[in-house]
Amino acid sequence: xxxxxxxxxxxxxxxxxxxxxxxxxxxxxxxxxxxxxxxxxxxxxxxxxxxxxxxxxxxxxxxxxxxxxxxxxxxxxxxxxxxxxxxxxxxxxxxxxxxxxxxxxxxxxxxxxxxxxxxxxxxxxxxxxxxxxxxxxxxxxxxxxxxxxxxxxxxxxxxxxxxxxxxxxxxxxxxxxxxxxxxxxxxxxxxxxxxxxxxxxxxxxxxxxxxxxxxx
Amino acid sequence: xxxxxxxxxxxxxxxxxxxxxxxxxxxxxxxxxxxxxxxxxxxxxxxxxxxxxxxxxxxxxxxxxxxxxxxxxxxxxxxxxxxxxxxxxxxxxxxxxxxxxxxxxxxxxxxxxxxxxxxxxxxxxxxxxxxxxxxxxxxxxxxxxxxxxxxxxxxxxxxxxxxxxxxxxxxxxxxxxxxxxxxxxxxxxxxxxxxxxxxxxxxxxxxxxxxxxxxxxxxxxxxxxxxxxxxxxxxxxxxxxxxxxxxxxxxxxxxxxxxxxxxxxxx
Numbered sequence: 449x450x451x452x453x454x455x456x457x458x459x460x461x462x463x464x465x466x467x468x469x470x471x472x473x474x475x476x477x478x479x480x481x482x483x484x485x486x487x488x489x490x491x492x493x494x495x496x497x498x499x500x501x502x503x504x505x506x507x508x509x510x511x512x513x514x515x516x517x518x519x520x521x522x523x524x525x526x527x528x529x530x531x532x533x534x535x536x537x538x539x540x541x542x543x544x545x546x547x548x549x550x551x552x553x554x555x556x557x558x559x560x561x562x563x564x565x566x567x568x569x570x571x572x573x574x575x576x577x578x579x580x581x582x583x584x585x586x587x588x589x590x591x592x593x594x595x596x597x598x599x600x601x602x603x604x605x606x607x608x609x610x611x612x613x614x615x616x617x618x619x620x621x622x623x624x625x626x627x628x629x630x631x632x633x634x635x636x637x638x639x640x641x642x643x644x645x646x647x648x649x650x651x652x653x654x655x656x657x658x659x660x661x662x663x664x
Numbered sequence: 665x666x667x668x669x670x671x672x673x674x675x676x677x678x679x680x681x682x683x684x685x686x687x688x689x690x691x692x693x694x695x696x697x698x699x700x701x702x703x704x705x706x707x708x709x710x711x712x713x714x715x716x717x718x719x720x721x722x723x724x725x726x727x728x729x730x731x732x733x734x735x736x737x738x739x740x741x742x743x744x745x746x747x748x749x750x751x752x753x754x755x756x757x758x759x760x761x762x763x764x765x766x767x768x769x770x771x772x773x774x775x776x777x778x779x780x781x782x783x784x785x786x787x788x789x790x791x792x793x794x795x796x797x798x799x800x801x802x803x804x805x806x807x808x809x810x811x812x813x814x815x816x817x818x819x820x821x822x823x824x825x826x827x828x829x830x831x832x833x834x835x836x837x838x839x840x841x842x843x844x845x846x847x848x849x850x851x852x853x854x855x856x857x858x859x860x861x862x863x864x865x866x867x868x869x870x871x872x873x874x875x876x877x878x879x880x881x882x883x884x885x886x887x888x889x890x891x892x893x894x895x896x897x898x899x900x901x902x903x904x905x906x907x908x909x910x911x912x913x914x915x916x917x918x919x920x921x922x923x924x925x926x927x928x929x930x931x
Contacts, residue, residue, distance in 0.1 A: 462793070463765045469743045501793035575874045575897055577795055577843050580674030581717055581927040601927045603748055604674065605770070605795040605843075622672025645748050645770060647712060648929070 452478040454658065455492035457519070459484055459509045461533060462500030470644035471496065474651050475658035486518045494658070495522045497638075499533030503558070503608070504545030506533050516551065523553055523636055527662040530638030535631060536610060538638055544608050554631060556613045561623065564609060570624035577607040584619045584629045584641070590664060592637050592656045600649045602629070602641035610640065635662035675927040676891050677717035677898035678915055679750075679876060680905045682707060683724050687733035690724070704737045708745045711905075714912040715929040716747070720773070720846075720900060723753030735767045742768020752800055752846070756781075761788055765796060773846055775800040776819050778837060779826055789841025798876075799842040803830035803863055804850040815863050822850035831866050838871040845871060846900070849879040856882025856903070864894030876900050884910060884918040891924050 454475075456468050468480045481488055489495065497519065499506055510516050522528060523538070530538055539550045542558035550558070565573035583599040604621070610628040612620070619630030621640070631638045637657065643650035682689050688702040700706055708719055719741075723734045731754050738751055751764045752773025764772050778785050778799050789797045802822055803815040815830035834845050847867050849860035859877045868875040877896035881887060881904055890896045904910050916926045 463768060463770075465739070465766060465768045466742050466746070466770075469768070470746050473744075473746070500795060502790075573872075574673045576872055577874070578674055579795070579844060579874050580677050580898070582672065582674050601675070601929070607794065624673065642748075642770075644746055647747050651746055 452493040452658075453488075453491065454478050454480050454494045454496060455489045456480060456482045456496045456498065457484065457489065457515065457534075458482045459499075459506070459513055459515060461506050461509060462498060464498060466642075467496060467498050467531065467644040470651060470654055471658065474655035478658055484513050484515060486514070489515075489518050489522055492522075492526070494527045494529070495519075496529045496531065496657075497534035497537070498531040499537060500605075501533060502545055503533060503536060503542045503548050503550070506537055507548055507550065510537070510551075520551060520553070523551075526635060527657065527660050528636045528638075529657050530631075530636070531644070532606065532640060532642060535638035535640055536608060538631065538636070539610060542608060553636065554613060554616050554633065556611055556616070556628075558608050558610055560608055564611075564627065565624055568625035574623055577605055578609075578623055579605050581646075582621045582623070582629075582641070584621050586619050586630075588615075588618050588632075590618050590632050590637070591660055592632070592653055594656050595652045596649050602639070602643065602646040602649060604629075604641045606640060632664065634664065674897070675717070675925050676896075676919065677876075678887065678912055678919075678926070679718045679720055679898055679900045680711050680716050680912070681720040681722055681878070681900050681902045682906075683902070684721050684734060684737060684753075685724050686730050687737050705740050705744055708741045708749075711912065712745045712747050715916065715927070716912050717898070717927060718748040718750060719745075720750040720752065722773070723751070725754070735763055738764060738767040738769050750798060750846075752798070758788060758791060761792055761796075765792065769796075771796045771798045771844070773798045773800040775802065779817065779819060779828070785837055785842055786840040789843070794841045794843035794873075797842050798844045798846050799834075799837040800846040800848065801830055801834060801837075801867075802848050802850050803860075805860070805863075813862060815860075815866075818850055822853070830863065831870050834867045834871050834875075838873045842873060844874045844876065846876045846878060847896075852880030853878075855880050858882065858886040859890045859894055859896075859899075861889060861894045864890060864896050868895035868897070874898065884915055887915055888919055888922045888924060891919070892922065
């Protein structure tokens with residue numbers, strides 16, 4: 449049987465070691481490749497698009513490495529997992545860094561928690577960044593929820609959040625108000641939290657991803 | 665469901681802190697039936713299984729030549745334990761930060777360098793993101809004769825005064841981009857008398873970033889006090905867990921019984 453390849457996109461935004469080690473930990477049949485080159489990404493069976501830091505740097509690095517087009521292609525036809533900033537970058541736009549356009553794969557906007565607290569009239573706004581373990585409620589079924597409790601705990605670190613997206617929101621968390629913890633559409637699944645840092649539940653989700661055929 | 669659960673957001677965290685010297689866990693971690701209490705991977709694995717919310721490694725290696733061993737420790741731990749890791753001690757340059765993050769640390773603790781190099785925290789936060797920059801503050805009560813309590817930032821394990829007000833320093837570091845404050849009371853550290861609650865509360869209420877309370881935990885009520893009276897977002901402790909006095913699960917059960925929103929997992 450041919451070994452599958454999982455490409456972890458390396459565009460200089462945060463440490464990729466944890467996510468690649470976690471993938472290797474749950475799947476010894478696949479080859480995990482950390483790369484920013486177009487060809488290996490095109491050939492890979494699955495894509496993991498992680499990210500930490502600021503969205504402005506993220507988008508300019510993707511442009512500099514000429515990865516935008518490659519990522520958009522990959523996000524159309526193979527199992528694709530976005531993590532943290534890698535989820536936010538899939539949206540149309542973010543308020544961070546004075547307003548930045550994302551990849552635009554999903555309609556919706558990324559906003560700062562403080563604006564969200566203001567708008568929702570939260571009497572005692574929480575600390576920002578949101579840092580720690582937060583429960584995720586699933587709002588629709590998906591193969592990647594297999595073996596995960598409802599709700600279950602995942603590890604989050606972020607100051608900007610993705611607003612609720614209607615059908616594309618597959619998991620919701622609450623921080624004074626509800627925000628999108630997971631998006632899912634066709635072959636795309638993306639999490640605001642870090643599955644590679646979320647102990648059992650996170651590893652289960654990554655294991656599910658390595659076996660997922662990209663259909664819902 | 666209590667109020668915290670209704671509001672949602674992150675659970676209050678319990679963070680065991682491990683002192684590491686030349687790549688080995690020191691100051692005696694005494695778990696029952698652990699094969700090698702000095703092996704950071706094995707100790708981290710235990711805390712992972714026990715449901716700790718994060719682990720902090722504090723490098724106390726005196727010689728900077730031997731600090732490279734900590735990078736190997738972080739690599740080894742991050743390859744096997746999939747939970748948040750913070751590394752502190754001897755972080756002095758952006759290169760130090762990058763090395764730790766690439767090894768698998770999620771956050772780095774910056775202490776002396778923040779004081780010695782103005783602008784270091786701002787630069788680190790803009791380069792690596794606030795989410796991974798923890799500013800560690802060692803604070804001590806000072807009596808200036810005015811009758812009001814104030815705390816001063818100390819370095820070198822509480823031996824060297826800086827003249828900087830601890831609360832003002834926390835506010836400035838958060839404004840510079842620190843994503844979290846690790847606040848240690850040098851008066852309470854090692855005493856087992858509980859956190860310095862007025863200090864913890866003064867800092868927690870003054871900053872909009874999360875605060876980890878540290879220094880002085882001797883029992884489970886202290887953890888509750890740190891959150892309820894100190895307004896801390898997370899509590900850090902060493903000896904009560906390392907010596908097996910309490911398990912993480914017992915600590916969480918106790919906190920939950922006092923209406924604190926904690927993450928409880930089946931171990």
